Amino acid sequence: MRRVQFNAVFWTLVIAIPFTILALIGVAFLTENLTIISRAINEFSRSITVGGRGLFIEFSARWPEIAGMVIGMIVLLTIYLFAQNANKTEDNKQIK
Numbered sequence: 001m002r003r004v005q006f007n008a009v010f011w012t013l014v015i016a017i018p019f020t021i022l023a024l025i026g027v028a029f030l031t032e033n034l035t036i037i038s039r040a041i042n043e044f045s046r047s048i049t050v051g052g053r054g055l056f057i058e059f060s061a062r063w064p065e066i067a068g069m070v071i072g073m074i075v076l077l078t079i080y081l082f083a084q085n086a087n088k089t090e091d092n093k094q095i096k
Contacts, residue, residue, distance in 0.1 A: 045055035
């Protein structure tokens with residue numbers, strides 16, 4: 001049992017320490033270069049959209065459609081899950 005605990009702690013630290021270091025480096029890079037990155041993203045989004053409006057404006061015009069599709073998919077999946085559970089209970093009643 002002690003070996004399992006040791007392995008769990010060891011591998012957690014082996015995975016966590018490098019990713020923590022990478023996260024700190026990423027945060028330092030972002031704080032130093034955030035204005036350059038945001039300017040590049042803005043120029044890129046203006047160059048690829050129709051009329052040069054930018055991706056943020058395009059997204060703000062389209063988010064109700066995306067929200068409707070996501071909500072509709074959630075409703076369909078919940079109906080499917082309820083129907084599947086009802087079908088399983090009906091099959092179990094017939095077997096008994």
